[in-house]
Amino acid sequence: MFKQRVYEYPNRQSAATLFYHDHALGITRLNLYAGLAGAYLLRDAREASFRLPKGKFEIPLLIQDRSFKKNGQLFYPNNTTPPVRGVNPSIVPLFFGNTNLVNGTVWPYLNVEPRNYRFRIINGANGRFYKMRLSSGQSFIQIGNDQGFLRKPARIKELILAPAERADVIIDFSRHKGQKIVLTNSARAPFPGGAKADPNTTGKIMQFRVAHRLTSPDKSRIPFKLRSIPRLSPAKARRIRYIELNSSPDQYGRQVQLLNGKGFEAPATQRPKLGSIEVWNFVNPGTNTHPMHTHLVHFQILSRRPFDVNYYNKTKKIRYTGPAIPPAPNERGNKDVVRVPPGFVTKIIAKFVPYTGNFVWHSHILEHEDYDMMRPLKVVRSKRVRRRS
Numbered sequence: 001m002f003k004q005r006v007y008e009y010p011n012r013q014s015a016a017t018l019f020y021h022d023h024a025l026g027i028t029r030l031n032l033y034a035g036l037a038g039a040y041l042l043r044d045a046r047e048a049s050f051r052l053p054k055g056k057f058e059i060p061l062l063i064q065d066r067s068f069k070k071n072g073q074l075f076y077p078n079n080t081t082p083p084v085r086g087v088n089p090s091i092v093p094l095f096f097g098n099t100n101l102v103n104g105t106v107w108p109y110l111n112v113e114p115r116n117y118r119f120r121i122i123n124g125a126n127g128r129f130y131k132m133r134l135s136s137g138q139s140f141i142q143i144g145n146d147q148g149f150l151r152k153p154a155r156i157k158e159l160i161l162a163p164a165e166r167a168d169v170i171i172d173f174s175r176h177k178g179q180k181i182v183l184t185n186s187a188r189a190p191f192p193g194g195a196k197a198d199p200n201t202t203g204k205i206m207q208f209r210v211a212h213r214l215t216s217p218d219k220s221r222i223p224f225k226l227r228s229i230p231r232l233s234p235a236k237a238r239r240i241r242y243i244e245l246n247s248s249p250d251q252y253g254r255q256v257q258l259l260n261g262k263g264f265e266a267p268a269t270q271r272p273k274l275g276s277i278e279v280w281n282f283v284n285p286g287t288n289t290h291p292m293h294t295h296l297v298h299f300q301i302l303s304r305r306p307f308d309v310n311y312y313n314k315t316k317k318i319r320y321t322g323p324a325i326p327p328a329p330n331e332r333g334n335k336d337v338v339r340v341p342p343g344f345v346t347k348i349i350a351k352f353v354p355y356t357g358n359f360v361w362h363s364h365i366l367e368h369e370d371y372d373m374m375r376p377l378k379v380v381r382s383k384r385v386r387r388r389s
C-alpha cells in the first residue's frame, strides 16, 4: 500500500499577477518558447473590496515574441550564426522573435467597450523587453506590479516590462469611442542599446477596437489608496552583498553568463538566515539590462546608482559617478524582478521568509538563465545559542 500525497501551492501571499512556467534546468528557454507558460491570478479579500473592472472587463495579456517557419511551425535557432565549432546544437546568447504574440495569437485585436478595463500584463518573452505606449496618447493607470498592488495608482504614459515583469493596469477607453488604438513597443533588442523595434513588426503588439456603446453602465472605481506596504529598512540588514553580473568564454568561445564569477553548479554562496533582512547590490559593468529574479522572496527596490565602469573593470572597486536614483513610482512596493541596467549598481532589500531550504535566483533572460546565470539560494535556520553546561 502506498499513500497518495497531494501537494498544493500554499498561496500565502497577497493578490498578484503571477507568471508560472516550466523551469527545467538548461532547457527553460525551449520549454517556455514551446508554450509552457501561463498567467496565475491570485486574489484576496482586499482586492474583492475594490470595485475594479472584473469579469469580461479584466483580461490577462501574456506578451511574447516568436518567429515562425513558412509552414507555421515555431522557429528557434539550433546554433549561432555562424555555428559554434564542435557543438551542435548549441545554446545561443540571446534570441528575439520577429513577431509579437498576445495570449498565443500574433498581433491580435480586441473588441472593447468605451469603459475601464483591467489588464494583467505579463512579459513572457525569452529575452525581449517591451516599452509600451498607446497610440491614442492616453495613459495607463498602473495599480500593481510583480507582487501585487502598489500603495497608490501610478499614471504612466510608457510602461517598460522586462522578461517576467508584470503590470496590473487600468485603461480607460471611455473617451475613445470608435477608435482603433495600437499598443506599441519601442524597446531596443537587446535592451537598452540594441536594434530599434520595427514599427511594422516588433514595434506593434496588439490593437484595441473601441465600440460606440456600452452593454452595461461602468460602475468601476480606481481606489485612491490601494494598500499600505511596510518599507524594509536597510538599517536592519544583517548582510550587504555585492553581486557582479559578468561573463567569461567557455572552451568553445561562447560567453557563459555568471554571477560573481559562478554558475549554477557551484555551491550556494548566498545563505541568508531565515527571517533576516539583506541588501543585495547588483553591479552591472556590461552592456545589457538584466532582469534579476529571486525565488521564495519578494523584495523592494532601493535605488540605482551610476558608477565608473572603466575604473571598475581595472580595479574591481566601485566609484560612483552620480547620486542614487530612487525607483519609479510603478516599481515601488513588492517586486520579484528588478531591471539591472548597465553602468549602474542596483540595490534591493529582501526579508528571507517564510521557508528554509533550497531556492534559486537568476537573470530572467532565459538564454542567460540556461547558460548559466542562475545561482542556488539556501535559506538556513538561525543557529540556536548554546547554553553553557
Ligand SMILES: [Cu+2]
Residues within 6 Å of the ligand: 023, 293, 295, 360, 362
Ligand atoms: Cu526562476
